Amino acid sequence: MTLRGFRPTDVPFIPAIVADALREHYDPSLYQSLSTEWPDGFLVAADPYEVPVGFLLGVNQVEREARILMFAVDRNHRRMGVGTLLMSAFLDRCRARAYRRTTLEVRVSNATAIRFYARFQYSVIDLLRSYYSDGENGYQMARDVG
Numbered sequence: 001m002t003l004r005g006f007r008p009t010d011v012p013f014i015p016a017i018v019a020d021a022l023r024e025h026y027d028p029s030l031y032q033s034l035s036t037e038w039p040d041g042f043l044v045a046a047d048p049y050e051v052p053v054g055f056l057l058g059v060n061q062v063e064r065e066a067r068i069l070m071f072a073v074d075r076n077h078r079r080m081g082v083g084t085l086l087m088s089a090f091l092d093r094c095r096a097r098a099y100r101r102t103t104l105e106v107r108v109s110n111a112t113a114i115r116f117y118a119r120f121q122y123s124v125i126d127l128l129r130s131y132y133s134d135g136e137n138g139y140q141m142a143r144d145v146g
């Protein structure tokens, strides 16, 4: 498994992971445009054939803060430490930029991800009512970069 930045050839693999893991469908051009703002904030874990098996897409919208927009690992590669690798590297990159805090939103029903984030010292800071397009509530979670 290697960690690297996003490449245009990662489309369509990343949209396929997003469709399955996050049940969202975005225009493929979104990934390219988001990667240009903060290239180091878009991390891809790839298999030996360079096929992405997971990714974490962070953006910088608020001064000295990183927001994780999307984070997912292909279902056949979960519970092998790929998510941990991505999150640890992401936090290192936040430190390198002297970011103060990192935030994210997660479905209240997503117990697996909430437990994962809690293990990384994220805590719930807000309840976002009807945050998702299907009406589900979200939690906003955050942690100091430290």
Ligand code: ACO
Binding pocket: 021, 022, 068, 069, 070, 071, 072, 073, 074, 077, 078, 079, 080, 081, 082, 083, 084, 085, 104, 105, 106, 107, 110, 112, 113, 115, 116, 117, 119
């Ligand atoms: N054997 C057994 N268990 C292991 C091993 C191993 N070799 N390696 C890690 N684990 C355990 C970890 O301890 C961890 O336990 P936890 O559930 O108590 O935290 C668990 O497996 C997962 O750790 P990783 O393997 O590092 O993480 P993974 O690669 O499975 O990715 C993720 C975690 C991204 C949350 C994954 O479950 C996923 O893609 N879920 C679906 C998409 C999703 O919900 N994404 C987040 C939405 S919110 C947002 O996008 C902002």
